[in-house]
Amino acid sequence: MATIFVKRPKLAWHESWFISTFAKGLKITLGHALKTFLEITGKKEKVTMEYPEQKWDDNLPEYYRGAPALVTDEQDRERCVSCQLCEFICPPKAIRITPGEIPSDDPWAKVEKRPKEFDIDMTRCIYCGMCEEVCPEQAIYLRKDYAITGESRAELMHDKAKLYQIGGKRIGLVNKWNELK
């Protein structure tokens, strides 16, 4: 049997009478109190940041996974072709796409499809980055925005306009729709 019998430590009289143990405890608590107090009052360098006043945004790594957003290409074309791969792969089912047809008189008629509606429910999104991974058109990216807040559920439902506003323009590798190919 793998039983370990833990022996109760035998305490000296000054330990069981809370004399040396008490002094030891006071030393620990006072030491921590003094160290943190000096850090708070700025006499010693802090290891933490006070969030809303100080932010670490400039040091975020390239691969940081923040809020997902849609991007346009260098000619302001919506990159998304509403293939719905992201919708299918999204683990928490946060993405809802309503595909739409591009009319034949549009300069980008050859792309054929673009999303009519594209909603990401930020109350469900888990920032896993699978949508970015799966997108064949490099149309959806995880940005560095992390403080996604709102006063209602409706506010946290990012629609197409909002997603393009967050995402902006991105010059990328997919050239199959333009003249560079």
Place this chain on the structure above:
Amino acid sequence: MGHLLANIDLTFLIASVVKIVFLTFLVILPMVAYSVYAERRFSAVIQDRVGPNRTGIPLTLFGFKKDIQILGIGGLTQPMADGIKFLLKEDFTPKSVNAFYYWLAPCLTMVPALMTCVVLPFGSELRLSDLNGLLSWVYGVIGMADLPVFSSVPVPSVIADLSVGPLYTFAIASLGVYGIVIAGWASNSKYPFLGGVRASAQMISYELSLGLSIIPVLMVFGELNLTKMSIYQDANGWLLLPLWGEGLSLARWVLWIPMGLSFCIFVVAMFAETNRLPFDMAECETELVAGYHTEYSSMKFALFFLGEYAAMIIGSGLAVTLFLGGWSIPFGPLIGLGYSAGDTPLWLGLLHIGVFLGKIVFFILFFILIRWTLPRFRFDQLMKLGWMVMFELALFNVVLTAFLMWLVPLK
């Protein structure tokens, strides 16, 4: 009736009212509020956290800053925010409670805690006639020279100069347990009930050692008047710091041992009396949700909270007065800051008040430090400590003091 009214000393009455208002509303209550803040900040730094360090004051429109910071410590208006929060919370009375006692209990915790402060000498005396020069200048300016001025009799800095000081304090302070027991009973719920039962058992046990621990002190002073004790310690060295006056005699140094023991017992019993960790069996969050005030909300809950802290402040005041010289400044007579009856200038009287409050603040910080250092005792350990160790030790201490006083007489 007319005869009775004629005998009322109006000066005394006004002075008492002013002192009561000063001590209760301008000293104890703000101190209670700020000791809650101190508790939160101190516990935070002990645990390497920051604590409440910012409180938005809605005065930015008028050009004030959003938070007041002193030495990088922010959130100094947190107690006001706490108070407003407590006042604005829903005051919920559960259906199953016994409403009368449910309402009575918070008052019964708060009132005795505040009542005990009347016998504490919070300063030596204030010779207000020092202000007469200023006063007559003011009268000269407004052109009415024949207005009354302060008499040369100094005002003692104590509300009621009773000759049974510590006994009065213990008598009133032990009423505080009724608040907790009634709260536990009236809540009609098992956790508050257990908390109330525990609190009563604990407070009755520790009351004994608390009372017995100060008997040696009273034997040394030969006196039950807290003001006179403070004056004696000011002239002859504190009980635990006998370094000047008569304190340098052999008798006082021999008595230092039982006095130290008394102090330890007194402080431990005080922790138990005020239901502070490591003895907070009545609240005991890990076992009893919140103990006796589980069913309370809003200002009624706050009253329990305030009562606990007020009891802490009064207890510290009593310990300071008995053992650490009360308002006396260490080595006061040697450096010319000692008290002499009727001849203490006003600034020194005010300095004495400041010193007394400083000592209390120090003691409260000690209370808080202990709370975050020691783990909670188990209930049986607590009762065992109370009945098997503290009680015997306190009794033994009385005998030891008597023996030592017989061996090496004082004076």
